[in-house]
Amino acid sequence: xxxxxxxxxxxxxxxxxxxxxxxxxxxxxxxxxxxxxxxxxxxxxxxxxxxxxxxxxxxxxxxxxxxxxxxxxxxxxxxxxxxxxxxxxxxxxxxxxxxxxxxxxxxxxxxxxxxxxxxxxxxxxxxxxxxxxxxxxxxxxxxxxxxxxxxxxxxxxxxxxxxxxxxxxxxxxxxxxxxxxxxxxxxxxxxxxxxxxxxxxxxxxxxxxxxxxxxxxxxxxxxxxxxxxxxxxxxxxxxxxxxxxxxxxxxxxxxxxxxxxxxxxxxxxxxxxxxxxxxxxxxxxxxxxxxxxxxxxxxxxxxxxxxxxxxxxxxxxxxxxxxxxxxxxxxxxxxxxxxxxxxxxxxxxxxxxxxxxxxxxxxxxxxxxxxxxxxxxxxxxxxxxxxxxxxxxxxxxxxxxxxxxxxxxxxxxxxxxxxxxxxxxxxxxxxxxxxxxxxxxxxxxxxxxxxxxxxxxxxxxxxxxxxxxxxxxxxxxxxxxxxxxxxxxxxxxxxxxxxxxxxxxxxxxxxxxxxxxxxxxxxxxxxxxxxxxxxxxxxxxxxxxxxxxxxxxxxxxxxxxxxxxxxxxxxxxxxxxxxxxxxxxxxxxxxxxxxxxxxxxxxxxxxxxxxxxxxxxxxxxxxxxxxxxxxxxxxxxxxxxxxxxxxxxxxxxxxxxxxxxxxxxxxxxxxxxxxxxxxxxxxxxx
Numbered sequence: 001x002x003x004x005x006x007x008x009x010x011x012x013x014x015x016x017x018x019x020x021x022x023x024x025x026x027x028x029x030x031x032x033x034x035x036x037x038x039x040x041x042x043x044x045x046x047x048x049x050x051x052x053x054x055x056x057x058x059x060x061x062x063x064x065x066x067x068x069x070x071x072x073x074x075x076x077x078x079x080x081x082x083x084x085x086x087x088x089x090x091x092x093x094x095x096x097x098x099x100x101x102x103x104x105x106x107x108x109x110x111x112x113x114x115x116x117x118x119x120x121x122x123x124x125x126x127x128x129x130x131x132x133x134x135x136x137x138x139x140x141x142x143x144x145x146x147x148x149x150x151x152x153x154x155x156x157x158x159x160x161x162x163x164x165x166x167x168x169x170x171x172x173x174x175x176x177x178x179x180x181x182x183x184x185x186x187x188x189x190x191x192x193x194x195x196x197x198x199x200x201x202x203x204x205x206x207x208x209x210x211x212x213x214x215x216x217x218x219x220x221x222x223x224x225x226x227x228x229x230x231x232x233x234x235x236x237x238x239x240x241x242x243x244x245x246x247x248x249x250x251x252x253x254x255x256x257x258x259x260x261x262x263x264x265x266x267x268x269x270x271x272x273x274x275x276x277x278x279x280x281x282x283x284x285x286x287x288x289x290x291x292x293x294x295x296x297x298x299x300x301x302x303x304x305x306x307x308x309x310x311x312x313x314x315x316x317x318x319x320x321x322x323x324x325x326x327x328x329x330x331x332x333x334x335x336x337x338x339x340x341x342x343x344x345x346x347x348x349x350x351x352x353x354x355x356x357x358x359x360x361x362x363x364x365x366x367x368x369x370x371x372x373x374x375x376x377x378x379x380x381x382x383x384x385x386x387x388x389x390x391x392x393x394x395x396x397x398x399x400x401x402x403x404x405x406x407x408x409x410x411x412x413x414x415x416x417x418x419x420x421x422x423x424x425x426x427x428x429x430x431x432x433x434x435x436x437x438x439x440x441x442x443x444x445x446x447x448x449x450x451x452x453x454x455x456x457x458x459x460x461x462x463x464x465x466x467x468x469x470x471x472x473x474x475x476x477x478x479x480x481x482x483x484x485x486x487x488x489x490x491x492x493x494x495x496x497x498x499x500x501x502x503x504x505x506x507x508x509x510x511x512x513x514x515x516x517x518x519x520x521x522x523x524x525x526x527x528x529x530x531x532x533x534x535x536x537x538x539x540x541x542x543x544x545x546x547x548x549x550x551x552x553x554x555x556x557x558x559x560x561x562x563x564x565x566x567x568x569x570x571x572x573x574x575x576x577x578x579x580x581x582x583x584x585x586x587x588x589x590x591x592x593x594x595x596x597x598x599x600x601x602x603x604x605x606x607x608x609x610x611x612x613x614x615x616x617x618x619x620x621x622x623x624x625x626x627x628x629x630x631x632x633x634x635x636x637x638x639x640x641x642x643x644x645x646x647x648x649x650x651x652x653x654x655x656x657x658x659x660x661x662x663x664x665x666x667x668x669x670x671x672x673x674x675x676x677x678x679x680x681x682x683x684x685x686x
Contacts (some may be wrong), residue, residue: 014093017094019086022379024087027080047536049448050441050444050448051441054539059338061341062339066540087224109167110160119165122166123166135148135152135419138151170307203646237264240351240354245358254524255301259411262316264319266347267315276314279332279336283321288300293398294386298328298330299324299383303322323344325337327382332499346542356371361561364559365553376609376610379544381539389411392413399432403427405427414484450609451612452481454616454617455480455492457605458499459621459623461594462501468598475595478496479585479586480584481581489583547567547568548566550588550590551606552605554604565588570586572584600622601623602620
């Protein structure tokens with residue numbers, strides 16, 4: 001007898017295991033994604049302390065809360081809770097459900113004799129059992145729930161067991177197939193209680209399985225795969241990145257980048273339907289009105305205005321208009337337009353990150369610098385070329401213009417805060433200017449802004465005295481965080497400007513990794529990661545952690561020589577517990593391969609903070625690459641000219657003795673002789 005039989009989970013003992021396994025396959029990975037620490041450096045960063053709230057702060061707060069709610073992954077959390085609850089319930093069912101373990105067919109157990117019984121003993125035992133349980137002689141016992149059918153079945157099993165041990169053919173079946181009847185049918189267990197697929201419920205089960213396996217599962221997999229393929233590494237749509245690529249030009253400036261960003265398809269999602277056209281006329285009339293410190297209120301140039309007016313109506317034109325309204329901090333007198341104005345800035349910021357990656361691929365310096373400046377403008381809500389003073393609370397374009405007076409160039413925050421207190425206050429406080437409270441708030445914020453001042457930049461190769469062709473070079477940048485308006489700034493300690501090589505066996509330090517703290521011990525202070533405060537960007541509807549980019553350019557060719565190295569954390573505290581700057585010397589390192597030929601290479605080093613306008617550093621640095629032979633020759637000379645300490649002592653002593661000996665010969669006084677008596681004795685001995 002052979003074939004396939006299907007059996008259902010009559011007792012419900014396998015169904016909970018099946019459900020718990022399937023749910024666990026989904027719940028456990030989701031749990032990891034929910035519980036893993038956030039990779040965003042701004043998640044635990046401190047904030048600049050201020051009570052300042054800009055106009056329409058309520059609209060900005062609404063968007064920030066919505067973003068945080070989205071980042072909390074509420075749907076995932078609910079799914080995880082439901083998954084663990086389901087698995088717990090299935091575990092309970094597994095625990096309380098009676099489990100039946102199928103037994104293997106064993107003739108000795110059926111007959112109730114030992115495995116070592118002889119054939120004679122088996123025949124004798126079977127004879128007694130057959131007399132006792134023969135259907136013609138045995139009567140069912142109602143107290144034991146016995147029936148004629150059950151007794152007949154038991155007698156058949158006894159006979160099969162006896163023949164399996166005495167009949168040669170049947171015994172061979174038992175030995176080969178484990179059963180006297182030969183090969184048995186193959187049974188497939190279905191982890192569903194039988195009642196589910198009986199009484200007309202089978203068709204519904206088929207529909208559920210078809211929906212789960214034929215519709216839902218392919219949809220989820222397809223959505224995941226399509227989602228990964230349609231997004232770039234910078235988290236923007238691939239089609240948007242393609243549009244930005246087409247907009248790229250070698251001489252593109254900030255205004256051109258803003259126009260390029262408006263081609264992002266993300267704006268179509270934010271401004272879909274009636275939002276793409278409603279209020280467009282009012283929006284453009286406001287941003288194209290006469291400005292206070294610029295020809296147009298939105299900060300557009302003539303070229304930027306032409307680009308805007310040449311666009312057809314739709315999401316792109318409105319997105320571009322809203323971006324210029326955001327840059328110019330233009331009041332639109334419409335709640336929907338004002339909300340959209342703050343909504344487009346984070347979208348443009350993400351698109352600008354993608355544009356920066358595209359510009360880096362081309363390697364031309366000017367577009368890269370323009371993209372970083374555009375990032376600063378987006379965070380601070382400033383049009384290109386606007387006064388850096390507008391980064392401070394309550395300072396408007398009119399106030400900034402009044403403070404700068406007849407100056408042909410804008411004042412930097414460093415210069416403004418470096419003015420004498422009385423003079424600065426006279427320029428800033430008064431009728432049509434800041435009030436006393438507003439002035440104090442602005443000063444408080446300015447003195448908390450993390451401006452990194454470069455004290456020294458140099459090249460080195462770890463563990464070597466010279467830089468040879470194709471070696472791994474480190475650009476070491478030493479700097480201190482000195483907020484604008486800081487007082488009593490200590491002088492630079494020359495020792496802090498040195499970069500001491502790590503021990504040869506300290507692999508973590510050589511590779512720039514933080515040392516792991518020993519279990520049970522706290523990490524050393526110098527090994528703790530220090531985060532700068534979140535960017536003071538009151539108009540930007542996101543929390544953002546500042547980033548510092550260090551890179552080298554070739555000014556003659558206008559190209560990037562060493563791509564940017566980005567720093568978001570530092571190795572020493574920037575502020576103490578009371579909020580005052582520590583002026584600790586920070587060390588930034590960027591490693592790259594030296595040129596393949598010896599020579600002097602002059603680069604321009606850029607240190608750019610992407611969150612504040614006017615905090616950037618630009619300076620020339622020279623990389624000296626020596627010939628390998630020259631480096632070996634100088635090192636060999638150093639080895640000869642600098643013998644070991646124990647070998648230097650005797651010649652020095654001898655030289656001293658010779659000098660004293662010569663002095664004795666020239667001296668005729670007893671006192672001088674007494675002073676060198678020991679030396680003379682030694683000399684006589686010699």
